[in-house]
Amino acid sequence: MVRRARALGLLIAIAAVCAGSARAPAQAPAAPRPVGSDPANGRLLFTRMTCHYCHGTEGQGSIVGVGPRVARPARSYESFARYVRRPSGRMTAFSETILPDAALSDIYAFLRSLPAARPVDEIPLLGRLRQR
Amino acid sequence: MTPPYGPVVVVADATLQEEGIPLAERPRLRVPRLTRTSPPAADAGAVAELAQLLVAAENPRLFAGRVARTPRGLALLVELAELLQAPVVEGRFVYRMNFPSRHPLKMAIGTSLADADLVLSLEHPELFHYTHAMTPPNRFGMRVQRLLEPGAKVVTISSAELLTKSNYQDAGRYIEADLAIPADAEATLPALIEACRRLITPARRRFFEQRGRRVAEMTASQYEQNLAQAASGWDARPVSTGRLAAELWDQIRHEDWSLVSDANFVSNWPLRLWDFTRHHQYIGWSGAYGIGYGAPAAVGAALANRRHGRLSVNIQCDGDLHYAPAVLWTAAHHRIPLLTVMHNNRAYHQERMFVTDMAARANRDVSRSGIGNDLADPFIDHVSLARAYGIAGIGPVEHPADLAPALRRALDIVRRGEPVLVDVITQGR
Numbered sequence: 001m002v003r004r005a006r007a008l009g010l011l012i013a014i015a016a017v018c019a020g021s022a023r024a025p026a027q028a029p030a031a032p033r034p035v036g037s038d039p040a041n042g043r044l045l046f047t048r049m050t051c052h053y054c055h056g057t058e059g060q061g062s063i064v065g066v067g068p069r070v071a072r073p074a075r076s077y078e079s080f081a082r083y084v085r086r087p088s089g090r091m092t093a094f095s096e097t098i099l100p101d102a103a104l105s106d107i108y109a110f111l112r113s114l115p116a117a118r119p120v121d122e123i124p125l126l127g128r129l130r131q132r
Numbered sequence: 133m134t135p136p137y138g139p140v141v142v143v144a145d146a147t148l149q150e151e152g153i154p155l156a157e158r159p160r161l162r163v164p165r166l167t168r169t170s171p172p173a174a175d176a177g178a179v180a181e182l183a184q185l186l187v188a189a190e191n192p193r194l195f196a197g198r199v200a201r202t203p204r205g206l207a208l209l210v211e212l213a214e215l216l217q218a219p220v221v222e223g224r225f226v227y228r229m230n231f232p233s234r235h236p237l238k239m240a241i242g243t244s245l246a247d248a249d250l251v252l253s254l255e256h257p258e259l260f261h262y263t264h265a266m267t268p269p270n271r272f273g274m275r276v277q278r279l280l281e282p283g284a285k286v287v288t289i290s291s292a293e294l295l296t297k298s299n300y301q302d303a304g305r306y307i308e309a310d311l312a313i314p315a316d317a318e319a320t321l322p323a324l325i326e327a328c329r330r331l332i333t334p335a336r337r338r339f340f341e342q343r344g345r346r347v348a349e350m351t352a353s354q355y356e357q358n359l360a361q362a363a364s365g366w367d368a369r370p371v372s373t374g375r376l377a378a379e380l381w382d383q384i385r386h387e388d389w390s391l392v393s394d395a396n397f398v399s400n401w402p403l404r405l406w407d408f409t410r411h412h413q414y415i416g417w418s419g420a421y422g423i424g425y426g427a428p429a430a431v432g433a434a435l436a437n438r439r440h441g442r443l444s445v446n447i448q449c450d451g452d453l454h455y456a457p458a459v460l461w462t463a464a465h466h467r468i469p470l471l472t473v474m475h476n477n478r479a480y481h482q483e484r485m486f487v488t489d490m491a492a493r494a495n496r497d498v499s500r501s502g503i504g505n506d507l508a509d510p511f512i513d514h515v516s517l518a519r520a521y522g523i524a525g526i527g528p529v530e531h532p533a534d535l536a537p538a539l540r541r542a543l544d545i546v547r548r549g550e551p552v553l554v555d556v557i558t559q560g561r
Binding site: 048049050052053054056057058060061062063064065067069071090091092093094095097098117118119120122123125126128129130132 | 224234240241242268270271355356359360361362363364365366367368369370372373374378379381382399400401404405407481484485488489491492493495496497498499501559560561
């Protein structure tokens with residue numbers, strides 16, 4: 001019951017925000033959103049644009065030679081975008097028609113926001129794999 | 133079964149099947165003695181020429197395809213590699229259990245051949261794809277570029293060349309080999325090893341030892357890279373295929389185990405992490421991209437393993453299972469011990485990837501690639517499916533931390549001599 005009441009409260013809050021937006025004056029366009037500012041949207045787009053097919057939902061990578069780790073890219077956004085548009089390897093090329101710059105920059109922001117990979121030595125099971 | 137192996141169809145017409153044999157003729161009938169055919173080995177001249185090339189090479193690669201037909205084939209390839217201290221490479225489709233996965237001379241799957249001065253391809257049907265780069269199917273164009281250095285030599289030993297007049301062929305693209313030997317590789321290896329041994333001088337042996345040390349350093353580093361990549365997706369949900377393989381290995385490593393499924397669709401993680409040493413430990417790639425092969429092949433291999441008391445492990449793709457799911461009943465009916473762990477990425481994932489490639493190539497919306505390929509809405513309930521066919525079902529396992537306990541429960545069931553299925557919700561690859 002408490003949960004239902006909280007959900008109802010949230011719905012009312014969302015409705016109020018939406019209603020407020022609807023009443024905002026049309027002559028004052030919102031400032032353009034800074035590029036790469038929305039990693040949460042980037043996470044959604046990473047899946048929607050099928051990046052996770054090869055690179056995994058956390059950008060962890062898996063497939064040899066095809067789906068390397070892409071989480072926490074070291075390269076700049078410009079370099080990242082150049083590669084996505086015109087990859088040199090086996091990767092699918094994503095044009096701006098398919099994947100607009102704003103969306104790509106959010107994906108970049110998502111990948112940059114991911115935590116560092118855990119060191120192997122922190123995972124006992126992987127340590128046991130070294131033993132034969 | 134005589135090399136070259138291949139599909140065989142035996143046709144007995146209806147009359148032959150249904151007509152009775154007159155009683156008077158029955159005493160004359162006999163089953164002919166089975167003639168064992170010697171596999172075709174290479175001629176001595178070709179072996180001598182190849183041995184000279186191998187001993188003289190600075191940086192050779194032994195590129196293994198369908199080499200080890202039998203356990204002897206594995207032992208022979210190890211002997212050749214160790215004699216020359218030459219690295220062994222396999223492509224991303226690992227056709228047979230050719231070489232111990234953690235041998236110091238075993239390079240990581242898919243290691244480039246580009247820096248080799250001699251490539252010896254042993255029964256590999258796809259050599260061209262590793263000696264050449266081609267425009268990938270997701271781009272326009274048909275560019276082909278040789279990857280090997282100028283002057284690098286290519287030698288092939290392949291019984292597939294003996295198939296070129298049959299109806300069904302697995303010839304691959306034409307290879308401009310410097311020496312093409314149409315013979316069975318396993319049958320040729322003993323003569324090749326002896327021919328090499330005769331040519332190796334003390335100076336060459338010292339050089340080989342240095343080379344072996346360099347290769348061992350590289351392969352140790354490649355193994356560490358695999359561990360690091362497995363760690364990278366360790367806590368991911370859905371469960372990463374690297375973690376799936378690692379957790380599975382941790383629980384079977386002390387058993388006499390056998391992986392009765394292909395590993396390509398789980399990014400070859402078992403082959404990258406586990407310690408494969410014996411011929412029966414891997415069933416090998418099916419040889420095609422057909423679906424529906426995996427589950428029946430696994431049950432067949434598990435049946436063969438049963439009398440040896442081996443633990444059969446099947447990492448089962450979800451799309452593949454639904455082409456012949458009744459094979460689960462076969463396993464139940466015949467009491468075939470088999471651990472089936474679902475690689476349940478809830479899709480025909482290979483097809484999704486391909487459709488994405490094609491959509492992007494045509495500048496179209498890639499987000500619709502799941503249409504017809506996602507196995508969702510509703511998700512398939514594999515646990516109920518297993519139970520419907522009379523085998524135990526565990527799961528679905530959605531959280532990586534739940535995987536080890538689920539596998540422990542499942543292994544208890546298999547050790548009692550029964551089949552079991554664990555449904556694991558996994559990453560795409």
